Amino acid sequence: MTAPSSAQPISSEQAAVELQLVDTVVASFHKTEDPRLKEIMQSLTRHLHNFVREVRLTEDEWNTGIEFLTASGHITDAKRQEFILLSDVLGLSMQTIAINNTMHTGVAAATEATVFGPFFVDDAPEIPPGGDIAGGAAGQPCWVEGTVTDTDGNPVPRARIEVWEADDDGFYDVQYTDGRVAGRAHLFADENGKYAFWGLTPTPYPIPHDGPVGKMLEAVGRSPMRASHLHFMVTAPGLRTIVTHIFVDGDPQIEIGDSVFGVKESLIKKFEQQAPGSPTPDGRGLGNQTWARTRFDIVLAPKGA
Ligand code: BEZ
Numbered sequence: 120m121t122a123p124s125s126a127q128p129i130s131s132e133q134a135a136v137e138l139q140l141v142d143t144v145v146a147s148f149h150k151t152e153d154p155r156l157k158e159i160m161q162s163l164t165r166h167l168h169n170f171v172r173e174v175r176l177t178e179d180e181w182n183t184g185i186e187f188l189t190a191s192g193h194i195t196d197a198k199r200q201e202f203i204l205l206s207d208v209l210g211l212s213m214q215t216i217a218i219n220n221t222m223h224t225g226v227a228a229a230t231e232a233t234v235f236g237p238f239f240v241d242d243a244p245e246i247p248p249g250g251d252i253a254g255g256a257a258g259q260p261c262w263v264e265g266t267v268t269d270t271d272g273n274p275v276p277r278a279r280i281e282v283w284e285a286d287d288d289g290f291y292d293v294q295y296t297d298g299r300v301a302g303r304a305h306l307f308a309d310e311n312g313k314y315a316f317w318g319l320t321p322t323p324y325p326i327p328h329d330g331p332v333g334k335m336l337e338a339v340g341r342s343p344m345r346a347s348h349l350h351f352m353v354t355a356p357g358l359r360t361i362v363t364h365i366f367v368d369g370d371p372q373i374e375i376g377d378s379v380f381g382v383k384e385s386l387i388k389k390f391e392q393q394a395p396g397s398p399t400p401d402g403r404g405l406g407n408q409t410w411a412r413t414r415f416d417i418v419l420a421p422k423g424a
Pocket residue numbers: 204207234235236237238326327345379
């Protein structure tokens with residue numbers, strides 16, 4: 120007898136029928152010319168069949184799965200990608216990132232990568248050093264500064280830094296229908312690899328949860344909330360592009376859990392609250408408003424590392 124984990128034991132004859140089918144399907148890929156495609160399709164087949172056999176998937180459950188995927192397809196368009204969202208909440212995006220952005224340490228450890236998310240937009244406006252990315256987005260002003268270096272500790276002059284974030288209401292500009300561009304920009308590090316800009320102190324917000332992925336999270340008692348964060352993508356010739364965020368030290372959502380498993384200890388930064396009216400680093404007048412400041416030193420791994 121073979122005993123699948125979640126069901127009655129099955130007879131060895133039944134197991135033989137099931138395993139024969141796995142072998143037949145795996146063998147059907149034998150003519151695949153591309154060896155990598157062959158490896159992927161055969162492994163995928165084995166894992167999918169193992170899953171179905173392990174949980175003894177019923178036909179109703181198979182149908183529910185197909186309906187879930189169909190609904191994910193229907194809600195997906197140029198702006199909404201439910202399949203990536205599914206990958207995100209299953210931790211598959213972070214696993215793929217872990218495999219492809221291996222740790223690299225020289226004098227300094229390369230900055231860790233995290234999920235890209237659906238809200239990056241090409242061609243965000245350029246701001247000068249010390250400029251403001253808010254573009255009218257509501258939120259507490261936050262001075263963000265740091266350096267871009269390589270793992271040998273050398274400054275990376277003129278590294279391109281893309282930054283984007285949600286406003287205080289938890290929405291990115293692209294989630295509004297009025298075409299606004301806010302809470303995003305790009306800038307360049309200076310000749311010594313230093314950069315600074317004004318952003319907004321990040322606040323927690325949910326991933327889009329009005330579709331099948333949201334329903335699934337609800338069914339399993341999981342929250343769609345993300346830990347507060349500010350997105351970065353940094354590029355420089357000869358160095359590995361980093362896509363990452365920084366998270367706010369003390370944000371309770373870090374402990375509660377990030378819906379897409381994006382938090383890494385090294386990316387949690389202190390956002391120091393400043394008293395109303397205290398002088399700003401660049402002399403910007405903020406009246407009696409509070410503001411915050413943080414530091415993020417970015418370390419880029421060599422390309423191919
Ligand atoms: C975000 O960071 O905004 C995000 C990341 C993954 C899925 C959904 C949203």
